[in-house]
Amino acid sequence: xxxxxxxxKYLFRKEGQNVTLSCEQNLxxxxxxxxxxxxxxxxxxxxxxxxxxxxxKGDIAEGYSVSREKKExxxxxxxxxQKNPTAFYLCASSIKQGSTEAFFGQGTRxxxx
Amino acid sequence: xxxxxxIPQYQHVQEGEDFTTYCNSSxxxxxxxxxxxxxxxxxxxxxxxxxSGEVKKQKRLTFQFGEAKxxxxxxxxxxxxxxxxxxxxxxxxxxxxxxAGTTVTVxx
Numbered sequence: 001x002x003x004x005x006x007x008x009k010y011l012f013r014k015e016g017q018n019v020t021l022s023c024e025q026n027l028x029x030x031x032x033x034x035x036x037x038x039x040x041x042x043x044x045x046x047x048x049x050x051x052x053x054x055x056x057k058g059d060i061a062e063g064y065s066v067s068r069e070k071k072e073x074x075x076x077x078x079x080x081x082q083k084n085p086t087a088f089y090l091c092a093s094s095i096k097q098g099s100t101e102a103f104f105g106q107g108t109r110x111x112x113x
Numbered sequence: 114x115x116x117x118x119x120i121p122q123y124q125h126v127q128e129g130e131d132f133t134t135y136c137n138s139s140x141x142x143x144x145x146x147x148x149x150x151x152x153x154x155x156x157x158x159x160x161x162x163x164x165s166g167e168v169k170k171q172k173r174l175t176f177q178f179g180e181a182k183x184x185x186x187x188x189x190x191x192x193x194x195x196x197x198x199x200x201x202x203x204x205x206x207x208x209x210x211x212x213a214g215t216t217v218t219v220x221x
Binding site: 040105 | 201204207212
């Protein structure tokens with residue numbers, strides 16, 4: 001089946017620890033995105049990537065890092081510098097940036113205690 | 114950067130009634146997309162509008178792109194409980210930027 005996969009679905013971490021969220025797609029899409037969603041709020045863009053080995057900061061990149069070493073993979077690391085990391089994280093991909101339909105993963109709900 | 118703004122933030126609808134949610138941009142958009150997120154789920158693409166003044170229908174849902182390509186609307190007729198969720202519009206900056214969404218609840 002083609003699609004975009006995020007793992008794990010739920011993740012718990014202690015404050016001060018870095019954590020990496022996985023995002024894999026087999027849709028052969030060039031563009032990939034990471035969004036953060038807080039209760040009752042919209043989707044805020046963290047990072048995005050148009051091609052392999054290239055990525056740009058979104059609106060709320062502070063405290064996060066990404067890599068794009070392979071077309072299929074766009075992992076997000078939530079570092080200890082992120083002040084309020086507990087949130088629902090959504091990864092998405094599209095054929096081209098901004099102009100085509102985006103496909104979303106199931107999301108990872110991160111809780112930092 | 115350009116942001117898309119959505120109103121209202123919340124819409125409480127009696128089953129069977131109609132409602133409209135609006136999306137506005139400060140700049141001209143090359144296209145606008147609409148997504149639906151069910152409670153506990155992830156956003157799912159509904160439609161993309163590209164042309165000025167374009168109107169598209171999906172059963173009870175009618176999507177419109179403004180003549181100036183700065184605003185869009187989603188109109189739902191005869192609301193059903195299956196319409197519950199959050200509806201987002203999104204526009205390219207060029208990266209895909211989402212509005213805050215309109216969360217719809219339905220009274221049976």
